[in-house]
Amino acid sequence: MTEALLRIASTRGLQAVSMREIAAEAGVSLRVVQYYFTNKQALLESGLTELGARMDRRVKQRAAATAGELTPRGVFAAVLGTILPFDEQSKLDSMAWTAYYTAALTDPALAAVGLTLPNALEDFLTARLTAAQQAGDIAPDRDPRTEVAGLLALANGLTHSVLSRQRSHEAATKIIDYHLDRLFGPAAAWPSK
Amino acid sequence: MTEALLRIASTRGLQAVSMREIAAEAGVSLRVVQYYFTNKQALLESGLTELGARMDRRVKQRAAATAGELTPRGVFAAVLGTILPFDEQSKLDSMAWTAYYTAALTDPALAAVGLTLPNALEDFLTARLTAAQQAGDIAPDRDPRTEVAGLLALANGLTHSVLSRQRSHEAATKIIDYHLDRLFGPAAAWPSK
DNA sequence: CTTGTTAGGATACGACTGTATCCATTCGGG
């Protein structure tokens, strides 16, 4: 049922989401939609929560697939590579995510729900990068939180350009890899103290 | 009149934009809104065009203010610094721009109008960076179009994080400057052929 | 003075919205 909501949101936009449309898409009656989601607000929030859960699942799948050795760089490549839309389904999810993001800008209730995952992601990556720095994997003059913020912003921006067909998935991945190369580059390129 | 539309779009979202709301916001009757914009579609497109014009004006203003010497790096700092929301008005415009961007994902007519400025910007900056590379201002192993795409995506992503109050304008500017430092860094840091 | 164009007020129409109400099932525990 929440899937029907996200299907509509990602193909026709969040403004096309109505209780009746969801009922039709899910093949149930209007009353059933009302029954399981008391409000339209509750319905929308459930869609956002589901989106977050999917993203979480995808990150873990990719991390498991790349298993064996999870270098700091491997973690970043997995997470950032998961943010970028890489197949039809994740592309649809990214569209829905974008729709929600925009709605959250003028709807505080959605903003509260929608910011938890991005913030958790930033904290998680920052902790990883700090550890990597202490282990000597990245240059000591880098600020972990700033680097993470920049990388996440880059991934989000690239996602948008992929969605609007300005850029292919491959081109976006290349740009991400390029930045990871610079960050996790050889110690020889670090500035001497 | 288009200003009233953008005022509503940036404060309450594009889905709150209705002909009657615009009429009320502009202090005119519904008929007048219908008179000057035959369609709602035409109305929406005029808002998008106006947003593009404002952005254009801002870039030129900033470029003129930083006048005297317009180094390649100065051009990039001006353009990217203009994309980031730096005062209340540009913040509102960025919100409206985001709303339009999202709507364009599921509305081909808006996409056509909305992509002209970003594409023009990318072409312009790529030409500048190519020239700078030939002049020896950046390392020869950089791909200008890729670099520009990355920087624009970064600026867009940072804009979003500023709008959702994850990041301050200053923090975002610092990240941009950091990347520009790397790009236009001293020749000593370039890889030897 | 007449006539056509531009401008705008008032109102109506059908479609669609979220929500509420009324009613019929199904089903498990007492």
Next chain:
DNA sequence: CCCGAATGGATACAGTCGTATCCTAACAAG
């Protein structure tokens, strides 16, 4: 057996939406 709770179908309600229509003015050109 029964009875309350869970589940869901059908329909109604009050708004709001974009759009269309009808009617005045104002004004410039003939």
